[in-house]
Every structure is written in structure tokens, then in C-alpha cells.
Amino acid sequence: MGKRDTYSVHYKGTKVMDRYRGDEIIGEQYHVIKYNQIDMESGLYTVTLSEIANLCDCPAGQKPTCRHRELVETFIKKKYVDRNDVRYNFDKKEFTIFESVNKNGEDAE
Numbered sequence: 001m002g003k004r005d006t007y008s009v010h011y012k013g014t015k016v017m018d019r020y021r022g023d024e025i026i027g028e029q030y031h032v033i034k035y036n037q038i039d040m041e042s043g044l045y046t047v048t049l050s051e052i053a054n055l056c057d058c059p060a061g062q063k064p065t066c067r068h069r070e071l072v073e074t075f076i077k078k079k080y081v082d083r084n085d086v087r088y089n090f091d092k093k094e095f096t097i098f099e100s101v102n103k104n105g106e107d108a109e
Contacts, residue, residue, distance in 0.1 A: 019039075030047045030048075070090075
């Protein structure tokens with residue numbers, strides 16, 4: 001992977017931040033993909049946002065809200081859904097955009 005505009009993966013000592021990406025599946029369903037400190041996928045959650053119900057298949061999915069539902073709303077608001085080149089740090093509330101990857105996840109020329 002090439003040069004990218006990024007931040008330190010260490011925060012408050014040795015704590016490592018997870019990062020997330022949001023993809024639309026169909027209609028009101030989304031995948032939230034979790035990445036570890038070396039940008040490898042480490043989790044996948046399915047989120048449904050609708051007027052009838054907001055659901056997530058994560059361990060906190062039975063609660064009124066969870067970070068994954070908040071993440072989908074954040075990705076929609078910023079128009080970063082289906083962007084392979086974008087990661088969101090939930091703890092720091094900031095986006096990272098990879099410079100070497102285009103919108104479709106292919107290496108930029």
C-alpha cells in the first residue's frame with residue numbers, strides 16, 4: 001500500500017484504534033467492516049436502518065443503539081458509503097482517506 005494521509009494507530013499509550021468502513025448491501029441494509037491496526041478486516045456487522053426498525057447483528061444489537069448504527073449514519077451523512085479508500089476512527093471521530101486507492105478500491109495511477 002502506498003503513502004496515505006493517516007494518523008498514529010496508538011492513542012493514550014499502547015491502545016490500538018480500530019477503524020471502520022461502510023458499504024451498502026441493498027436498500028436500507030449496510031455492512032460495517034472493522035479493520036485492525038494493520039488494515040486487515042477483523043469484523044463485519046450488518047446494520048438495517050429503516051423507519052420501522054434500526055437493527056445491528058453485533059453483541060450490542062439489542063440495545064437502542066450501537067456504534068455500528070452510528071457509523072452508518074456518519075458514513076451516509078459524509079457520503080462515504082461504498083468508499084474503499086475511507087476509514088473512520090470511532091474513538092477519535094475522524095476519517096482517514098487513503099491517497100493510493102481510488103474510490104473503487106483500485107490502485108490510483
